[in-house]
Amino acid sequence: MGERNLVLIGFMGSGKTAVARAISGMSRRKMLDIDRRIESKIRMSVASIFRKMGERRFRDMEHREVRALAGKTGLVVSVGGGAAVFPRNRAWLRRAGLVVYLRVPVPVLVRRLAHSTGRPLLRSARGNRRALARLVGKLLKKRSPAYNSTAHFAVDGGRGDPEAVARRILARIRVNRRGSRRAGL
Numbered sequence: 001m002g003e004r005n006l007v008l009i010g011f012m013g014s015g016k017t018a019v020a021r022a023i024s025g026m027s028r029r030k031m032l033d034i035d036r037r038i039e040s041k042i043r044m045s046v047a048s049i050f051r052k053m054g055e056r057r058f059r060d061m062e063h064r065e066v067r068a069l070a071g072k073t074g075l076v077v078s079v080g081g082g083a084a085v086f087p088r089n090r091a092w093l094r095r096a097g098l099v100v101y102l103r104v105p106v107p108v109l110v111r112r113l114a115h116s117t118g119r120p121l122l123r124s125a126r127g128n129r130r131a132l133a134r135l136v137g138k139l140l141k142k143r144s145p146a147y148n149s150t151a152h153f154a155v156d157g158g159r160g161d162p163e164a165v166a167r168r169i170l171a172r173i174r175v176n177r178r179g180s181r182r183a184g185l
Helices: 018-029 034-042 047-054 053-070 087-096 106-113 122-127 129-150 162-179
Strands: 005-009 028-035 075-078 097-103 153-157
Touching: 018 028, 018 075, 018 129, 018 162, 028 034, 034 047, 034 053, 034 075, 047 053, 075 097, 087 097, 087 129, 097 129, 097 162, 106 122, 106 129, 153 162
Parallel strands: 005 075, 005 097, 028 075, 097 153
Antiparallel strands: none
16 A cells, blocks of 8 residues: 555635645655546536536535545645535545645635636625635635544645645654654655
């Protein structure tokens, strides 16, 4: 059996993909982005899938990809912001590998998401920064318990560039590996 997967969860804009890419480069693990994998299979953006097929259909596709992770090893995985919110995914995410929550404060998320397009759940803010801050705050408050209960541990994803966050995660894993076989990869 190969190395356990490292699965990154967190709110949209928390840097999951960028941090996964950095970890991949530092650890020689192959990177897998669940949203990009779905887009590649369906040949549509996530926003288009939401618009044309609906969120429920996207969540079903996402669930299939999350379940498939349990049969893979040695990956660093970026999971969409909503995946851990759904109870049917939580156990599968933990079974798939070591789950790390990239915790980012609302002001940092708002700054990162202010010019983002193609995020279906943020459409209602229509570029209004105050409306975006309220929406992000509300969604994050609702999602945080799911992120916290799914993750093996959390890391501050709002401080430093993706490489710095990746180094903090890898350092934490090395410490866990020495202290507890259960938490290490």
